[in-house]
Amino acid sequence: MTSFDSSPHQLNVWRALLALAVVFVMLATTGWTAVRQHKAVTSPVQAALSAWEHGRVDGHALPAPDSSPARLSHFFASLTAPQRERLAERYPLAVGNMNGAPLSLRYRANHVALEHAREVAHKRMFDKRLSDVGHADAKKRMQRFAHLAAGGREILAFDPMGGGRVAEVFGDIRTADRISIVVPGVGTNLLTFERTSRPYSAPVGMARALYAAERAESPGTRTAVIAWADYTAPDGLGVDAATAMRADEGAVRLNALLHGGLPGRAPVELFCHSYGTVLCGVAAHRLPARVTDIAVAGSPGMRTRNAAGLGTHARVWATRDKDDWIQDVPYLEVGGLGHGADPVSSAFGSRVFAAGDAKGHAGYFTPGTESLANFADIGTGSYRSVRCADSHPDCRNGFSGESPSRRA
Numbered sequence: 001m002t003s004f005d006s007s008p009h010q011l012n013v014w015r016a017l018l019a020l021a022v023v024f025v026m027l028a029t030t031g032w033t034a035v036r037q038h039k040a041v042t043s044p045v046q047a048a049l050s051a052w053e054h055g056r057v058d059g060h061a062l063p064a065p066d067s068s069p070a071r072l073s074h075f076f077a078s079l080t081a082p083q084r085e086r087l088a089e090r091y092p093l094a095v096g097n098m099n100g101a102p103l104s105l106r107y108r109a110n111h112v113a114l115e116h117a118r119e120v121a122h123k124r125m126f127d128k129r130l131s132d133v134g135h136a137d138a139k140k141r142m143q144r145f146a147h148l149a150a151g152g153r154e155i156l157a158f159d160p161m162g163g164g165r166v167a168e169v170f171g172d173i174r175t176a177d178r179i180s181i182v183v184p185g186v187g188t189n190l191l192t193f194e195r196t197s198r199p200y201s202a203p204v205g206m207a208r209a210l211y212a213a214e215r216a217e218s219p220g221t222r223t224a225v226i227a228w229a230d231y232t233a234p235d236g237l238g239v240d241a242a243t244a245m246r247a248d249e250g251a252v253r254l255n256a257l258l259h260g261g262l263p264g265r266a267p268v269e270l271f272c273h274s275y276g277t278v279l280c281g282v283a284a285h286r287l288p289a290r291v292t293d294i295a296v297a298g299s300p301g302m303r304t305r306n307a308a309g310l311g312t313h314a315r316v317w318a319t320r321d322k323d324d325w326i327q328d329v330p331y332l333e334v335g336g337l338g339h340g341a342d343p344v345s346s347a348f349g350s351r352v353f354a355a356g357d358a359k360g361h362a363g364y365f366t367p368g369t370e371s372l373a374n375f376a377d378i379g380t381g382s383y384r385s386v387r388c389a390d391s392h393p394d395c396r397n398g399f400s401g402e403s404p405s406r407r408a
Contacts, residue, residue: 043161048093055091057083065094069260072100088112097157099261103173110158114149117160118142144190156261157230164190165231167257168204170211171224176266180214180225180379182207182365183254185274185298186241188233201362203227209365210271213376221380228254234275241275242337244282244303251283258288269293269379270314273364274326277302278339285311293317295378297355297364297371298326301339307349317378318343318350319371319389321358344389352392 049065056062063075076084084102088095088109095101096109121142125135141160148155148166157167173179184203192202199205207227214223231250234240258268268291272280280294281302287294294310295317296302307316320327331342344352355371358364364371370387377385388395 043159045093045097045159048091052091052094057087065098069100072098076102099256103263106156107154110155111149113158114145118145118149121145140191156226165229166190166193167230168227169224170207173224174263175222176224177222178380179262179266179268180210180223181228181268181270182210182225183228183270183272183276183280185276186234186236188229193229200366203229206365209367209372210375210379213372214379217376218380218382223379244278247279247282250279254283255286258291265290267292271375272296274298281310287312287314293378295375296343298324298361299343300326300329301331301341302343303340305341306347316350317353319353319355320344321355323359324361326361351395352389353395354387354389
């Protein structure tokens, strides 16, 4: 039997060869063109912004939709309540996705947009030109739009195009002492934004669980949590998931929200899962100063060799449970495919915390897990209560004083 050298160099060679093999298999099955930029298509949101550009309110021209959030905030503040309401009714997809618009107006505009989208989907259910599959899809979308529009839900962003984009708020951002943002990964769209089965593997379930855990962890801390699926995530484990293309696009959207879409000055923490950690890694070097922490779970890499390479002042935390299949993905970047080093490795330099009782790749936000409790500690600033991974007992280094946490 032939033995083989298991030195770090030799292992890296084998991993590189495996990564290249995976690359060629994906390219052979999905086509070389899959790694190119998709042809631009005008979305309903873009159409709404175009209409806004030519709109007026009581005879006065509207500001450019790409004006700074400060300029747009000043514009909305100069209007009367009826004027703001008319704009939300007339240009719901524009106002609902406009950083700088008042939060309550964005919620109202997105409610209107969801009602419109529900009506369109309902009509498509009876369109004889569609196949049975098309009718079923229209029904699912109609039901999802109706559910999102019901019960006073606070929808921060919405775009019905394709798989769709959406973001929802839990708690009051305007009065929050701390704001947490959950950034999900592969397979996230309007239809998977919320699930009845395995609810804590979907963005809404993740955010609700984190919000409840933060309130239990530090009742005196006013928190808000955003389920942020306002980017086009890869559909599955194909070339899109192996490249940073979707992450690049999403990072621009996330930073736009962070730089101008959130009121006040409350600290913000990012909780990024799976491919969402790639997005957070790409976004890191442009994050505003109010982002104090980036916590990643089940990461395939953050497009860098180490935490310092992220170029951020924010603290970088990482976790992975022992059952997560993501650990078997080669932590390499070859020709634009792959996402770089393992964030839980000692060489990466993140603060590695425990996720001992989380199960699988999608179990990190399940209530009662150590991983969720640690997320809540980070989200409420209870850093001294974070439980470190056994292999990284120093993850709390640099924090002094008593923690506001009630955990033992």
